[in-house]
Amino acid sequence: MTAYEEFAGREILPPQEGPDPVNVPMIRHWAEAMGDRNPIYLDEDAARATGRPGIVAPASMIQAWTMRGYAPAPDGGGTGGASGAEELYALLEKDGYTSVVATDSEFEFHRELVVGDRVSVREVVESISPEKSTALGAGRFVTTVRTYTDQDGEVVAVQRWRLLWFRPKASPSSEQAPKASRPRPVINRDNAFWFEAARAHRLVIQRCAGCGTLRHPPGPCCPHCGSFEWDAAEASGRGQVYSFVVNHHPRHPAFDYPLIVAVVELEEGTRLVTDLVGVAPGEVEIGMPVVLDWLDADPGLSLPVFRPQPGVAS
Amino acid sequence: MNGRTYEEVAVGEELPALPIPLTRTLIVATAIASRDYQDVHHDPGLAAERGSKDIFMNILTTNGLVDRYVTEWAGPAAVVTAIKIRLGVPNYPGDTMTLTGTVTAKHDDDRRVEIAVRGENGLGAHVTGTVAVRLPAKDVR
Structure with missing residues (x-):
């Protein structure tokens, strides 16, 4: 034992x-903070009107x-x-x-x-x-x-x-021990909109203005119809694990290990490479439902990450 | 203040949804009103050290809000006999939790009604559970 x-x-x-x-003062603080306006907690007459001996x-x-x-x-x-x-x-x-x-x-x-x-x-x-x-x-x-x-x-x-x-995991956004910076993404005229949206914690998907086809990663031209016109659609943030690897070695000082790198297929149909968080490597399964969260890696860089859909694991 | 009688309630009835803006003040004020001074409910720096991205609502408050949600619908004559909840994702400041509920059972012997309750925030389900209340009979109102 x-x-x-x-x-x-x-x-x-x-x-x-x-x-x-x-006592009534503590009940009042509670009811005020909770926004609870049930009169039986503070009004003697209202409590009696419900058949109670007084305030409860x-x-x-x-x-x-x-x-x-x-x-x-x-x-x-x-x-x-x-x-x-x-x-x-x-x-x-x-x-x-x-x-x-x-x-x-x-x-x-x-x-x-x-x-x-x-x-x-x-x-x-x-x-x-x-x-x-x-x-x-x-x-x-x-x-x-x-x-x-x-x-x-x-x-x-x-x-x-x-x-x-x-045992607490290292905080994803802790301001304590200065950590190495994550490798910078290569940002160009084609993909800048995507990283700018990410900084505002918005996950977007490039959409062809000609035929409406969604595509990711961003590029200048629609592979479906050849149009150069495009805009961006907002993703719902729901998806599922399409594939994943667990990175143990080599290690980069900006990352926490084991590092789960996944291809997540969004509800909208496009896929993206991302990290899985809030789950042990042994618990990840292909097809597992995941939801969007945000990693504020450092002041200039926010990236979408995904975690298991709540209520599924214990 | 109007309330529900036992006879008026039917299994399957849905309670009106109640959105609750999760302000930092709400999270701190309710923690203190419940005499819960744990740092994770008011100190963002210490909450981060403990692996949380920010302060978060304490469970006593989740109980209080679920209680309020059901009794607002049931009325002042209702007597709460059970509150059973499970917590999922945390309630962080800046989010909104929307409470919804459905009547799942009626027990004629003691005029007890069970309501399945769910509170969703931007991250998912913060709370799922059941509240039971005893309602007045028609003639007692």
Whole structure:
């Protein structure tokens, strides 16, 4: 059994009471920020008119009542201070999983919270996944069950909660360590429009003004009808992997490796050579649906890249 | 403020779409209103160090917006009994997320209605999930 597997079933956060009881000022801040104008959160009469005893808190706000708030403690969960949680966070950090994002939250609400309620939460680990390769970097999914109770110990809500702890990849647009510049594209009168559009994060396709045929890479003359007249059409940014290679060697200091170089076939029918990002080399497949993203390689150069269509991989 | 009764709602009904402009102020204000002070929700430099291109919306806010979206449609008498969401691509500043929803089930025993919810931004699906609300009966209104 690995150190991670041993956490399954373990309470990492003993019951902890939120610092403030359910109160109108915090509800007001929440409702204002969310743009939520439901009157039952702020207007006593409106709440009574719906059969409630008085003002209730938004259901989704329950987690906020037990958040740790602003504290100079290590990053991690929203709540903290418990030894089990700290032990888990230390283990994750030791293995390089220094960043965290929430990926799933499944709430079941047993009753609405009213002003004056005191909410506590306890958290038990359900499972910790083996290391998975994700768009953000390699990481582990930590699934816990958070049980919210009131001042009488009655359960008011249960939340299944999943965090991805991961090793961050180098930022695509980081302004930190100055990196070598990418090799410059050769820009001429035929293709300048395409790179100018890319600088504005627009992916365009050259279109023959004579017969309407799309073509890429750009050129002076339509190979279909011979016309020299052309304009540019906006691409939808959706496509699929037509072919790809994974470049391991030789390396150029401007690139991150392994570097996936692909031919992407756009929905419009033309193909372009581009990089695939947000996917591990072993997960790329021919025909895989991809969507456009932008690489701001350096101040003078923006290039289209593609990433897997969201919702397809986990 | 009008609301929906259980009887008025039919499986397959679509909720009106709600576009939400993702301003930097919205992302920061909602993080703070949910007492979430993690740097990735307000500090662009630290967010970049952690591998993100910019600050991004926290999940508590996604829950709050999905809650607001469904209860705006259902009305003040509706009681939220479940919110189950999965996050996809991040909500970055400058984008717009459009929420859409469809009624997928009705449970007569407790007048509970389930709504499948989806929030799309320029990068794809930010959130997919289900919200369940208990609606008033016709005569209670």
